[in-house]
Amino acid sequence: MKFKITSPYGELTEVRNNIPHHGIDLAMPEGTPLRSIGDGVVENVLDLGGENLGKGVIIKFKDGTTGIYGHMSEIDVRAGEVIKEGDLLGLSGNSGFSTGPHLHFGLKDGAGNWSDPTTIVEKVDAMSGDASIGFGSWFLDKYNGFADRIIGGQVEFILKPIGNMLRDGLIEIGRILTEFMPEIGGFLTVICAVGIMFTGNAPKWLARWGVGMMGVIIWLTAK
Template sequence: MIVRISSKFGAVDAVHKTPHMGVDLAKPEGTTLRALGEGVVDRVFDGIGNIGKGLSVQFNDGKRVIYGHMSEVKARIGDNVHAGEIIGFSGNTGNSTGPHLHLGMKGADGSWLDPTPLADKVANINWVDGPLTQMWGLLREKVSEITVDGVVDYIADSAVALPVIAVVGGSVYALINMFSKGAAKWGAIVTVLYGLFIIRLS
């Protein structure tokens, strides 16, 4: 799954007056969040303050990962969590400018670390929800960002990419058609729609 980092580690901008001690991952509200590994929930944030609702998981190597701006926390302090276990849902709580997940990380010595390498893992571990669920969530997020200029750019990009998408869709149809004609039709349709969707993400 594609992950869009809306605010990088160390960023100083209109929202972050001091260096940002984490990364913000654009996620539709209600996206399932899962533990990244084996650990213990050592803190739960109640929604008050900058981070809003969230939690902290301390892993066996001593590092802590903090999830913020959640809409709902499913884990409790003291819970032992395992990789892939549901710990809550992304949201827009606390001092937030829009739906996203704040992801922070501290070393065993308590110093802030750059959690950027975890961004892909956050997305991939959520893939168990299914590609269609994730695609629909991204689509809802992108639709909310549509502007007139964006529509014009999208039409232009689609016109350039359509021949390539058509060839790929035709190839998928021919391949699947060897096994099932009905599945081949749907395979080609999904391929074309996915191609147009990827253009919108670029």
């Protein structure tokens, strides 16, 4: 994620008089573009001055849930406006009762009860920021998460131990050769560095995108 969660859902703090936090806070620079996470209608546009959410937008999404964007600096939509996923709502800010620039995002279910938006925070994060960051970033996050669950376990179980064995063996050989043949030892030091790299995130990265590319190739050749 691009933006850090600074206050999770349900958090109790003295700043809020120990009232449970009905949303999540994402720290982001003032003026960050905010885009709708789904199709819907702008239910209300708020300007509460220095109180509560300050400037904010409330959206009724097609699935019946309601999203609340708070502490904004600028608002580019109006009440009653029909919007699509990815449409610009305005800019993040530091308005209302706020301790610093951030986005407050709240969520209500179809019955109007507060709901934990943590389950969709990745999409909120992906829809915030530069115009080039939107559905594409959200899709990549989802794909990477799926790949990590399906592929990651196999990578950790098979490739990482092999990489560790290779690395340890090369380090020992490099240590021995360095004593007698410095040139070869130095060369093996570079190889060891590559081995160390491949025991980190590289196997997972190669596996997740390798499998993805294989799927694309199979699909193209089958057409």
